[in-house]
Amino acid sequence: MTKKPSSRRKKSISSAISDSELPFKRANSGISSQENVDSAAISVEVVEIEELSKQEESDRNLLERKVERAFFEAGKALMELRDRRLYRSTHKTFEDYCRDRFGHSRQKSNYLIAAADVYENLTTICCQNFGIDDLTTNSSQILPTSEGQVRPMTKLEPQEQWEVWQTAVEVAGGKVPSGRVVKDVIEQIMERTQVPNTYQLGEVCQILVKDNPELRGKGGCWGIVSAVNEFSCTLRAWNGEYTIGLQHLKSYNYLPAECEQMQVICDRISQVYSDSLEETVKSLLQLLGKVNRPYLTVVEEKLLSVLESEYV
Template sequence: MNKPPSRRKKVIPGASEEPKPAADSAKENNSGQDNPASATITVTAVEVRELTDQEQSLRLQLERQVERAFLSAGQALMELRDRRLYRSTHRTFEEYCRERFNYSRDAAYLKISATVVYENLQKFLPTIGRQIPMPTNERQLRFLAKAELEPAVQADVWQQAVEQAGNKIPSGRIVKDVVDRIRERTKVPNPYHIGEICILLPKDDPDLRGKAGYWGVVSHVGDYSCTVQTWDGDYTVKIEHLKLLELLDEDCQFMQQLCVRLRQLHQVASRDSSVDWLLQGLGKQAKPYLSSLQAKLLGTVEREYKIEWRQQK
């Protein structure tokens, strides 16, 4: 009778009966692993999901918020200034901005001016202009704000600057170049002459803040500006910030001499505070004469500080 085949493993001399590690098993199952050139690398694909309509809308909203941050700041500063909401803690708007936001006077007013220009661009750019990149900071609008162009012209300047920048947001330098070209093309001769008497009109010029009504003598005439001597200093201003007083030659000469007298008093470092009241009063009285009492007061103060004055003829 034949015996059934044995189920016992054949023992091979030198071989261990312990199970092989998983790594060894993997090697046996991957016949190509012994050859590095034929190794297989498994890459897991990551699906990039498109933005939903809601996400796309949110992204656009946030991007605009970032781009228009300077606009919000300018609008807020404008309201703080116009409604004098700083008055409970600070004497002036400039002091408030410096201590509260660490803004210099020029920086605060630049933000306000840039806001006005931005709003003009929104209003005067044509319908297709909605695709035109809009400013993202006040520096790009600095020269537009200082040029004081009409709102429609500001929009034209911005369009030209965008085109010059390759349909991208232009730098402040590019905007300045366009502004200079337009102003040169529409150049108007400066109507003022040295020796004439003018009144300062501050408008939106921060350098003239508090100088409304000051009169002065034109000492220099440039292409777009004049230097004017007043009782408390020299101011270089644009011609649109001046109003000419149409006076006779002898009246101009009287006010020129009066300006010299007031400036001499202002240079006295040890002067009494009451002298400043006199200087400010006469410095805003744009008339080619002094009353009898004004003349006596001015003469008395000059003698007090040993200032000799001889009327020029």
Template sequence: MFAQSQGGQTIYVEVVSDEQHSQIDSPFQPLTEVELAEKQRLEAVVIGAVWAAGKALQQLRDQKLYRDTHTSFERYCREQFGHSRQKSDYLIVGANIYENLTTNRCEILPTTEFQVRPLGVLETKDQVVAWGKAVEIANGKVPTHRIVKQVVREMTRDEKDNPFELGEVVGIMSLDNPDLKGKNGCWAIVTGLSKNTCDLQTWDTELEGVEIEFLQELEYTEEDCQTIQKLHGRISRLQKGSELEGTAKGVLRLLGKIERPYLTPLEEEMLKLVEKVYG
């Protein structure tokens, strides 16, 4: 603080250093050493729980420990844990990949199943190589799903041309394909893969062997894909119920072509109304 004379009056002006400026402008608040250590400990617990869940699900599945209450692992997963069989399979594969990376002493390890999901198509030794390349591209940090996917695509270019993966949400471009008439602009969930084709689930039907040239990558996150999968579940339940009127079918057809991984408030209200009317 320094004094400045102005018009016979003394005005005291506080000088703010560059360091203080950065603290004022920053939305973050520093942690003490104790708080930082606690944060890191809790983060490790959360990350470890992801892989532990995968190994636990594998035991439940392989030993059929659900058979006293459920007739299938898929129904067990939905009713007990609130997620699909596919999600459980992802967690199981992810846990095994994580175990493979730790066994091979990779210094940088994944923190989520989604980061390593693309590695599932590789042999165990190639998983380690691909992960190492992805870490290098990420400048020594944990690589994103997109980086890992790109590395895997480059490593399997001569063996596997299909860039998509199970559970991914893609866009349909019908072009001049008569088998896709009426499906242009629809979203679809990938349910099966071959070298150059995908099996798809759209809002109202299943499509088999659609060539990849008619599909568009939407670059949705895992959460985005789960949102669309839940939307499909809601639409599917309606179509299995009473015969729908033309207006109701029109609403579902509209939702089957949304170009984003969420519903607007109006779209949500429209869907809720149809659900209310048809139970």
């Protein structure tokens, strides 16, 4: 099939402009140049749009999908670098590695990793719902193009992510929605399906990570509820306070007397803890901060007493 070459042509459009319509009139009648302009020529450039061949259309779709998937590929790569500790030959921590190698914080890396999970969930559910084997050449499905667009969805379950994304695409008029639009959709859904926060002050809860990178390292830790918010609770844990969404909390359902006992243990651990402690001491405190019973064993009590005598 011979492609029709693009062509450009210029059309001259003449229109009569009366003397009264001129932006100004020459005040000096002694000037010999023409004082009245009878007409003006406006040059308009018309460009004919060239159709793409089927192969070119396919190539365009493929390249567009590669651009869209850029943040997804980055997140998956960062996840593997972190999990396999491939930074260990040059850096002690993943945070230092990300800062030196990519110029951004570990939080930014965590955002990309979490966004990659959301993108993967969306594409998986999309393929299941529409019977599509490969989305890389399918231009009919609207998918995220940046990490910021999916950041508000990282704490949702996969099916919830899909429902929120489809609604956000509709709100955006069939185009890729911004992160602000996605966040607004989530807030509207939460308002319609609001579940009251039933946690109480002093209640002992366990922290659940559930693929939330912001809670990495805190999974299994227990804490005392110090503030009850609309969709979250503030927990006092062994190494500080954290505000955590309800979906990442699980009550131990301890009796009031048991909650009081855990409050005492939490206070004792908090008095010992500081950022300057040796790693072995921090590790011991973290183990105490993960006990899943409302008391300390005899050995645990002795160890904590030794630390109190040494650091308090």
